[in-house]
Amino acid sequence: MRVDLLDYFRGVRPWGQLFRFLKRLPPHGWYQSAIAMDEEIGYARAMQDRPEKAGPISPLGYSLPVLLQLRQIDLLKELMRVTASVFSGKLPPPIRPEPRPQTAEERIRDELETLNVKNAVDLILGVASQG
Incomplete structure (x- = not known):
């Protein structure tokens, strides 16, 4: 069936039919990825509480199989690190995980959390220096 x-x-x-169709698009597709990377939508979502049943939304190209492969790479790196420690007698430094992109909402939530921590530290240090 083709829809114009x-x-x-x-x-x-009806518009409701279009909105239901858009919600069912895969989270790693173009539409959902564009929504996930939009700064204005990310800011609006970051200001709301996280819904408990929120599914993962990934940036374009980072589908579940790709994320699982990145996790496998991280586990192989850790295995190599532990194997090296057996032969060298000491544990090498921890590995750095493979980089993964962030959605606009995740990035804004991280920035807000960092700002809250900074404000709390400034408040504590400001109170401590006055006392």
Whole structure:
């Protein structure tokens, strides 16, 4: 079945049907990825409480199989580190995990958390220096 997007603008099809269709698109596809990387939507979502049943939304190209492969690489690095420690007698420094992109919401939440910690430290140090 083919659907013409103009049918929604012409009033042939209801808008609710389009919104339900968009919600069912895969989280690693173009549409959901564009939503996840949008700064304004990310800021609005970061200001709200996280829903308990929120599914993972990944930036474009980072589907579940790709994320699982990145995790396998991290585990192999850790295995090599432990194996090296057996032969050298000391444990090498911890590995750095493979980089993973962040959505706009995650990045803004991290920035807000860092700002809250900085404000708390400034408040504590300000109180301590006055006392």
